[in-house]
Amino acid sequence: MDATIQILILAIPLFMFLFLGLLGKYLSHKLAGILGTTAMGIVTALAYYTAYLYFFSGDPHFQDGTQRLQYIVFNPVWLEFYGNLHINIGFLLDPISAMMLVVITTISFMVNLYSNAYMRDHHGVFEKGFQRYYAFLALFSFSMLGLVVATNIFQMYIFWELVGASSYLLIGFYYTSPAAVSASKKAFIVTRFADLGFLIGILVLSYYTGVFSFMDFTSAPVEGLADTFKISTDTAAAVLVNKFTASPVPMFMGCSVLTWALVLIFMGGMGKSAMLPLHIWLPDAMEGPTPVSALIHAATMVVAGVYLVARLFPLYLQETAALEIVTVVGALTAFYAAMVACAQVDIKRVLAFSTISQIAFMMVSLGVCRPEYHHGVGYMASMFHLFTHAMFKALLFLGAGALIHAVHSNNYTAMHGLRKYMPVTHWTFLIGCLAIAGIIPFSGFFSKDEILTACGEYSTLVYIWMSAVAALTAFYMFRLYFLIFWWKEHKVHDPHHAPHDQPWCMTLPLIFLALVSCVAGFIPFGDFVTFNGEEHTFDLDWTVAGISLTVALISIAVAAKMYMKENPLPDKMAAALPRLWDWCYHRFYWDELYMFITHRIIFGLVCKPIAWFDRHIIDGTMDAFAAITNKASCAIKGLQSGNVQTYVWVYLIGALLLGTVTYICLL
Amino acid sequence: MFDNILIYFVLIPLVMLAGVALSQNIKQIRAVAVTGSLALTALSVYLLVDYLKLRAAGETAAMLYTDSWQWFAPLNINLAVGVDGISIAMLILSSIILLTGSFASWTIMKPKAFFLWLILLSTGVFGFFISIDLFAMFMFYEVALIPMYLLIGVWGSGKKNYSAMKLTLMLMGGSAFLMLGLIGIYYNSGLNSWNIVEIAENGSIPHNWQMFLFPMTFVGFGVLGAMFPFHTWSPDGHASAPTAVSMLHAGVLMKLGGYGCFRVAIYLMPQAANELAWIFLILTGISVVYGAFSACVQTDLKYINAYSSVSHCGLVLFAILMLNTTAMTGAIMQMLSHGLMTALFFALIGMIYGRTHTRDVREMGGLMQIMPYLAVCYVIAGMASLGLPGLSGFVAEMTIFIGSFEQGMADYVGGHGSLRIVFTIIACCSIVITAVYILRVVGKLLLGPVHDDHHRQLTDATWWERTATATLIICVAAIGCFPNFFESLIKFTFSPDIFKVLGMIQ
C-alpha cells in the first residue's frame, strides 16, 4: 500500500512548525494564519480519507469479514538498542488510531480556523507572536498524530513527551504573564513526574518481553499479509505466561511484575489525563489561550492516557488488578472533579474540572470492561465517549472563548444574561451542555449511557457512583449555563461595546461542532471500535438510559431553580454547607498540599541541604586540604630563616646526637 | 610521518599557534582561529566518512589509522596514534566546540594571548583523543590542563584566582593518581609497553594489581569527569571561566575524563572494573541526583549549569560502569550530547552575561522580550538538557536507561544483588529533577515581565553569536533526529574487542 498520504499526515504539520517557527517573522500575521489553517485543512482531508479507506474500503489489510485488523503503513527503525529492542517511528492503522486521526484533525482544524479571529484584540489587531502560535499548534498536531499512530510503546513515549512540550509552549504562550509561566511549568513538571512512572513501566515491560512493538504484546500476525495484525488476547496471555510468569522474578512486593509494569505505565496516563492525584496541572493550564485549551486540554492530549490504556488493553485484561486500579482512580477522580466544578467561578476552570471528570468516566469505562460483560461494552463506550466528548467539550471551550473574547473576563460574574447578545454562542453552548449532561438525542447521552451500562454490568456500586457523578455533571454544567446566559439581565452602558457574536471564523467551528454533537450519538460505534476488533452492534439499554435521563433532567431542574433567576438560594446553600463549599472552592486544597511538598520538603528539606552540604562539607573538605597544606607550610617555613647561627646550632646538636648514637652503637 | 591523517589533528593546532603568534591584529587572529577550526572540523568529518568506508569494507581491527613513532626508546615510549568510532565522535565534538568557541570569544580582551592558550589547550585535547599510547595520552592530558589555569586566572571573572587554583590543583591531584596508575600498568602488564591496544589484547595485568590500579586510574580520570565527591572544582571553575573556556572545559575536557575512564580504566582492567564497580556506581549514582538537586537552588546561571554538568557527566560514568554494550553506547552518546548542549548553554550564558553584567537569575527576567534569539536558543538548550525527543539528550539518556536497566535486571535475576537496578531507578528520577531546574531558570530568566528596565536597551545576538549558537543547535538536533547513525558509529566500535573484554567478565 502506498504510504504517501500517511507520511504527509505527519510531515505537513512538522513542516509547518519548522516553516512558521523559523520564517514566521518574515510573514504577515494574516498569511501565517491562513497557511497554518490551510495546512491543517489538508491534513484533515488526508486523515478523513485514510479513516474512510480504513473503515469502508474493505481492503484485506484492514478488514477480514467482520474483524477489523491492524495495519502498519510504514515503520522504519529510528534507534536500535540490543536484540529485538529497537525504536521505530511508524504509522499504525487500526480502529482506534483511525478514529483518533479523525478527532484530532477535526478539532485541530476547527481550532486553527477559530484562532484566526480569536487571537486578535478588540480592534482586530493580531496578537504578538501570532506566527509562533500557529507554529506551536502545528507542532502539537504533529506530536499528537505521531502519538496516536505509534506502532510501539517507545514511539508513543517520544510523542508523549513532545505533546507535553508543545502543551508547555502553548500554555505559556502569554509568557509575560507570571501566572501563565508558572502554569506551564507546573503542567510540564507534573506530567514529567508521571512520565517517570511511564518510563520505568516501559523499561520493565521491554526488559521482560524484549520488544517495544504493540503488535508483539497485543496482536497476532495475519497469515499471508505482511504488516497486518489481528488483536488477540491470546498473544497477551502468551506474553504473560512466556515472558513474565516464566521469568526468574515473576513477583515483586506481592504483585506480579506485569501488574507493576502496567500500573507504572498507567501512572503516565494519569499524569497526562489529569487523574487524581496528578490532576493539579490541568486547571492551571487554562492560563493558555482558550482555543489551545479546547484543542489540548479538552479534546486531544488529555485523553492520551485513556488512549494508552486502550492501546495496551489486551495486556491489561491479563492483569485485572491493574484494571481495578484504573477503575478506582477513575471513579474517585470523576467524583472529585465533579464536586469541585460545582464551586468554581472561572468558567474555564469549570470546564477544566468537567474535562477531568469526563476523562475519568472513560477511564472507569476501560477499567470495568471485561470481554464477558456484554461483549466488552466498556471499551467501546470509552472510545465512543472519547469521540463525543472531544466534540462537545471543544465546542464548550470554543464557546467559552467567544464569551471571554466578548466580555474580557474569565468569570461568570462578568457575564450573566448574555443570551440575547450572543445568540449563536448561546445556542451552541446550550447544545454542548445538553450533550455533556446526557440528554437525548445529543451525543453525550449515547456514550454516557454505554458507560453506565458497562459499570452496571461490572458492579452496582460503581454504577451508582458513576450515576451520581453524571447527575453532578448535569448540575454543574447547567449552573454554568444559567449563570452565563440567564441569572440577571446584562446592563449595557454603551451599545457600541455591547457583547456580540464573533466573526464567521469563530462561529463556524461552533456551529459545526454543535451539529456533530447533535448527530454523533447515532453513529453505530460498535461497528467500528470494539476491544477485539470484531464488529458488534450494541443496543441501548433503555432501563439504564431511562434512569440516567431522569437523573439528568432532575439535576437540570435543580440547576434551573437555583440559577435561572437571580435569587439568594445559592448563597444560602453555600452558607449551609460552609466546610464543603470551602473545600470545593479551594479544590480540596490539593494545590496547597503540592506547594507544601515541593517548596517545603523538596526545596527546603532536600535541595537546600544538599546545596549547603556541597558548598560546606564537600567543598569545605577540599578547601580544608588546601588550608592544611597552607598552614603546615607556614608552620615549617620558619625553620629556613636564613640565620646561619641557627643552622649551626641545629647542626651542632645533630652532630652531637649522631656522635653519641654512633658511639653507643659501637660500644 | 605525514602520511597518517591523524597527525594533522595535532599539526593544525600547532600551525594555528604559529599563525596567532604572527598575527598583527584581532582580525587576523579571528581569521586564523576560524580557518584552523574549520579545517579541523572538515578533517574530522572526512575522517568519519573515511572510517565508515573502511568499516563497511570489512575492516575489523580495534583501532584504525594506527601508527607509531618512537619517542624515548629506553622506556619504550612512543607517539602511537589510532582511532575508533568513539575517538572520532570525540574529535568531531572537539572541533565543533573549538569552532563555536572561537566565535563566542570574538571580542575577547588580549586576544592574542587568549587564543594562544586556547589553541594550546585544544592541541592537548586533540592529541589525547588520537593517542593510544598511555604516556602520550597522559602528556597531552597535562597539556590540556595547564593552559586552563591561565585562561581562568587571567580572563576569568569573579573569584578567578581562587577558582583557577582550585581547578588546577584538584585536576593535578587527579593526574597524580593517574600517573601512578599508568606507571603501574606499564610495569605490571608484563609487556613493558604503553600501548593500549597491546595491553588490552594481552590482558595480562595481574588481578591484585588491577584491584589497585583500577581505582587509581578511574579516580584520576573521574576527577575530570566531575565524579562525586571530586566535583567541586566544576562549579567554581566554570563560574569564573570566560565563555569559550567554559565551553571547551565542560564540552570537551570533562569528556576527557569519561573517555579516559572508558579507554584506560575499564578497557584495560575489566575484572577489577567488574568487582569494584559497586563503589563507583554508588558514587556516580549519587552524582546524578545530587548534582540535579543542587542545581535546583542555585541562583548563578553558571552554577546551575555546572551542577547540571555534574549530574549529566555522572550519568556518563554511571553508564560506563554498567559494563554493558547498550549502556556504554549511551554513555558515549551522552558525552557527545552533553558536550554540545552544555557548550551551547555556556555560550548563551556568556552572551547574556556580556549584556546584563550579571549572572544572578534573581536580577534578570523577561529576557525573551529583549533578546528573543538568545532566549529561544536558551529554551532549546534547556529542552535538550531535560531530554526532549528530537534533541540529543533524549537519545543518550534513553539508551543509558535501557542498557542500565537491562544490566540491572540481569544482575538482579542472576543473584548479583540489586545495586545496579536500584541506582538505575534513582538515576531515572533525574529526568524529573532536571525538568524542575531547567524550567525554573527558563521561567525566571526568560519569561515573565522584564525585571530590570535598564535591560530594555540591550541588543539581541550579533552574527558571530548567531553562528556559534546555530551551529551547536543544528548538531544537537542532528543527533536527536538521526540517532541511529551515531549509535551505529559508536556501536561498531564495541565489536568485537569490547565483547572480548566484557566476555572475560561474564
Place this chain on the structure above:
Amino acid sequence: MDLNILCYLIPALIMFCCGVYGFITRKNMIAILISLELMLNAVDINFVVFNRFLFPGSMEGMFFTLFAIAIAAAETALAIAIIVNIFRAAKNIDVREITKMKF
C-alpha cells in the same frame, strides 16, 4: 714529664667549643668572625698534633695547616671587607638586623 697527646687535644677542644659557642651566640659580625677563626685555629692545632703523634715521618699535616692558615687569612680579609661594606650601608653589623640583602 711526658707530654700526652691529650695535653694538646683538650686545649684545642676547649678552643673549638669556645669558637662554636661564640659563633652561635654572638650577634656582632666581627665577634662571629673571631669565633670562626678560633674554630679554624683549633682544627689547625689538631692537624699538627695528629701529624706529629700519629705519622711522625710525614709532613702533610704541617703543610695542610699552613695552607689552611693562608686560606683563613684570605677569607678573613674578604669577610672584613664585606662587614665594612655592610656597616657603611646599614650603619650596623648586628646579624639580627641584617636580614635583607636588598639595600
